[in-house]
Amino acid sequence: MRLVVHDLAHRFSGTDLLFEHLDMTVDPGMTVAVCGPSGCGKSTLLSILAGWEKPYAGSVERIGIARTGWVFQNPVGxxxxxxxxxxxxxxxxxxxxxxxxxxxxxxxxxxxxxxxxxxxxxxxxxxxxxxxxxxxxxxxSRPDMLLVDEPTAQLDTRTAHSVSHVLGNLANQGMIVLVATHDPDTRDACDHVVDLAHYAPNG
Incomplete structure (x- = not known):
């Protein structure tokens, strides 16, 4: 099982590129923080990785990933x-x-x-x-890949640390975990960081 992203770029119709030339490979056991300033495309990238949004350029291979779990930023019930x-x-x-x-x-x-x-x-x-x-x-639902959008935005520091710890444990059990976040502590709790500011045009 593996997530492979090659030379990914995205923009919406009539707008400038959000990011370009993004490459990454994510294996089970890895937690990846997707960070960057507001509007840089963090949630959009998660949508592309899930297969919900077609990228402007580049490719996403979900090798052996049959089930994807998604947690939206705003809870709906x-x-x-x-x-x-x-x-x-x-x-x-x-x-x-x-x-x-x-x-x-x-x-x-x-x-x-x-x-x-x-x-x-x-x-x-x-x-x-x-x-x-x-x-x-x-x-x-025991997904192969878990995509989480701002999981700690509404949590106090202690609870946020606990959630980050659980996500790390899930990755250690064989899940691929990617987290879009503004929170430095959540970012630092992940194994790898993808800062979309580095993939902005002229970034």
Whole structure:
């Protein structure tokens, strides 16, 4: 399993290039921080790596990557559904029974210190709890590659460190993890850093 990016460039129609000549190879066990100033294309790069956005130039090879998990910057959920329901649903969609899915969902929630909130409605969660819930849901689906957009933006320093530690452990278990972030601590917790400022035209 491997993610290979070759000579990647992107711009939206009628706009200047966001980045160009980007090369990287990411193997299981690696955590990569994608950083750079606002508007440099961090979220766009994640979309390209996921296969949702076609790059302007260059190529992305997802070798042996069958399942990709995505965690958006802004958590989205169903207000009246429980936190546990949000993590269970992807497993039910994969064919697990509720009895089989709940222990797996609770274990994923426990990773992010959320098992205590399993019975609470999504609308009752804080912003930080909702963000961690989205991480738990993505992890519970056991993706080969996990793409996370600003995972610590709504978290206090202690919780942010804990989340970074969990993401590192997931990579050590064989997952490819890429994190778009403005946070220096989150960046420094990753094994590798891709600073898109270095790939801006004339950058």
């Amino acid at each position: 169903v207000a009246q559904r429980s936190a546990l329901d949000h993590v269970v649903f992807p497993l039910l969609a994969k064919g697990f029974s509720r009895e089989e899915a709940e222990p797996q969902a609770l274990e994923a929630m426990r990773l992010f210190d959320l098992d205590h909130a399993a019975g609470r409605r999504f609308s009752e969660l804080s912003g930080g709890e909702a963000q961690r819930l989205m991480l738990a849901r993505a992890v519970c």
